[in-house]
Amino acid sequence: MLPYKSLIQVDRNSSVSLHIQVCNSFITLISGGTLQPSDMLPSSRVLADLIGVHRNTVKLAYEELISQGWADSVARKGIFVLSKLPIVTKRRLTNAGEQLQKKEPFTWTNKFKDAVPSRNLQSSILTIDDGFPDVRLTPIDELMREYRSISRKSYGKNFLKYGSAKGSAHLRQAIAGYLYNTRGISVSAENILITKGSQMGIYLAAQLLLAPLENIAVGVSNYLLADNTFKHHGANLVRIPVYDHGMDIDYLEKVLRKRKLKAVYVIPHHHCPTTVTMSMERRLKLLKLAREHRFAIIEDDYDFDFHYENKPYLPLASIDHHQNVVYIGSVTKTVAPALRIGFMIGPAPFINAAAALRELIDKQGDTVLEEAFAVMFNNGEMERYFRKSLKIYKSRRDLFCQVLKSEFKNKIEFTLPEGGLAVWASFDKKTDLVKLSAAALKKGLSIDDGTFYRNESFSANGLRLGFASLDEAEILEALGKLKAVLK
Template identity: 70%
Template sequence: MAQMLPYKTLIQVDRNAHTALHIQVCNSFITLITNGTLQPSDILPSSRILATLIGINRNTVKLAYEELINQGWAESSERKGVFVLSRLPILSKTSVPSSGKKNSRQEAFIWTNNFKDAVPGDDLQHTRLAIDDGFPDVRLAPVDPLMREYRSLSRKFYGKNFLKYGSAKGSEHLRRSLANYLSHTRGLHCSPENILITKGSQMGIYLAAQLLLQASDNIAVGVSNYVFADDTFKHAGGRLLRIPVDQQGMDVDQLEKVLRNKTIRAVYTIPHHHFPTTVTMAMERRAKLLKLAKEHRFAIIEDDYDFDFHYDNKPYLPLASIDHHHNVIYIGSISKTFAPALRIGFMVGSPAFIDAAAALRQLIDKQGDTLLEEAFAVMFDNGEMDRHFRKSLKIYRQRRNAFCELLKADLSDKISFNTPEGGLGVWAQFDKKTNLVKMSEAALKKGLYIGNGSFYKNESFDTNALRMGFASLNENEMTEALGILKQVLH
């Protein structure tokens, strides 16, 4: 019966493939056995017949059968031939789903999907022209010097040690360099023991959430907030308490009222260039937030993802820099200021908290890329990173000004906004008649990617607005992009 199978079509060989022909034939038979087409004790075609059917040498077929037997899929009987191993379990033939719809077939095993409503992040690797969320221009990043340091380290005799397992906290060299950098730029005095290197700020948010929150613990967040942070806290079992955000940042007076009736474990805040609205928290609110944290013994997760880009005056010091009672967990990112795909971030906290975060990090990611971390450390030490930040700051200030001027000149009837003091994007309020979903779809047809505003919405925040990033566009590109947007909106 097995010899009647259409082996000429079932077994295909590729003479140009790197895999040997006899291994290709062997693997094809394994597939036919495991999908139920061939059953235990079925006889396989003779080597002569199969060689003729699929157009290969008979000795190649013999080698394939020997491999099948050696691997335990087949057995040989003298003068009778080669058979599928009789001791194998009987497998039902794989059925093809009757419906062509995605996920129409029942899952093979039971699992819990807590991410059905997750909002996917933007894939901008294949877009030529995009008004993004507010990302750096990767063309400005000193990637060549970074890769030069990377290659140099890999060739040195001591650099080979960086290819071994290292500390889950990350490169000690980079932690020392960051401690020095944070002290000089933010007035944040810490030691390498206070720092954990992460793969971007998102990993820091996740680790903090897992350590701070248990089922039904309250965490205070902004009414408008970074959606991936919200989802991270929910995944950890936290209950989100929404606190209003106005032009002075999170309303700490409202938080104080909430604290009269509820116990919270943490406050998540982005005091510098709040996401998505770009507002900066007033200093008196910062001081009061720290006072409440001390009195009520909750943690403050301070997400300071783009501190380095502030244009009109010197940026406020982070909460962590003026926290004298160790309530702040400070999270920052090099990815957001250098290039998003180079996943380097950091978390600063008490040594005990950082030790615990490092132990948890090992469960999901043993360690980071030590060579890359060492290369970044050299870039901090030799001043390359500082030069990059100063150069980028100048360029992004010019781009912010040009972008805002174009918005005012061409789209003031459709968009209202405040010129941001810092950050890499403008929080743009569209008139109520504008359908952002249709706008996004129409722009894409003309070659422009722009979001549709859904990323910023939550159960308490639903406004016809989106962040319009200017930093990744040079002036010619932003003129073209906003020209397309003008066509679409008018």
């Protein structure tokens, strides 16, 4: 007989009833090959004694085992493992550690073998991030109030059911109004898809627009996750220089004489990472080229809401009368990263295709959250939030840049950003950013190591320094620590 006393152990504190625990132990023994088809199980009395449970518990476990098709009862003989079960060769249970060393049980794409996850920022350590909002300002109480109020109404409960892959109709309507009022984009709900943040917009656009080996133009420096998304779809990335006035559109025009482009990806406000803004002249010329060469412009405008000086240039989407622009934005980047709400704007048939693809990816968004945001847009709460946080971020930017200017001479070069939540800091060539990042962490400051923004054509020794998520005391403390490790 098997050493059941050690093989079957029950936990009296578990929420799982004892007979189910015993039954599951037998299933493990049978499915693992320790018990073979036609093997006899011990009598209920014997097993009860061995493992220290009541006999009725074992009887119930055996009934369960039989009802689940693992064993059978033979009159006057006992309980047997079902003879028709396939024979399993006995082997030890694997665990993840073992499993890594042996051959994989099945094969999958090796595209992601060397993928490095993005920085996880969900900690309380003092952090200079890449330029994200201060979640302490997020109007989360107001949002929750709306969420609860909606989900308590009998009509509101409907938003817990399956809805549309395009997102809440109310939020699409509210976003249409918000885009018109803040940036002159004139679209109706049929041109709008609610996404999970900007990234989903980039992914959907890439998958719809790009077949393997087709060309997409991107900046020499660019947002890494956008590059990776286009590469993932097999597209060929054509790098276009980005200078002080944004992407070099004359260069792009020359490229177009030789190669067909399916799309151009631009971040006209606060290009990522270097924060430059594309001039109006270049914007218009880019639109003209798109019209003539029939390519799509993917306009990633993640950061429009934060401008500190004049009213910003209007987005390409607002002056595009030929529908060449797929416009991507997000609430995520302006309110809180973990609240996954964004939007994609485009010609109605393109948005329909995007919604059909999105249905395969994750069906739809969280409609109640979308409805809550719709209320917040409509009752002015979002506008109040933007106004309030803009004021705070402006004073944080000013303090941050003032300290950067006075305390980091010869170490860091930068231009005062007229918008956005980060400064592009060029470090002295002798500064090893990877070492700097490690040294800072020892002093209690988390700061990026610069690898995220490098690519095959861009290797500047720079970092995006996010000032918005730190209050004044934290800015002084963080830059103090940075200075201490930079000397």
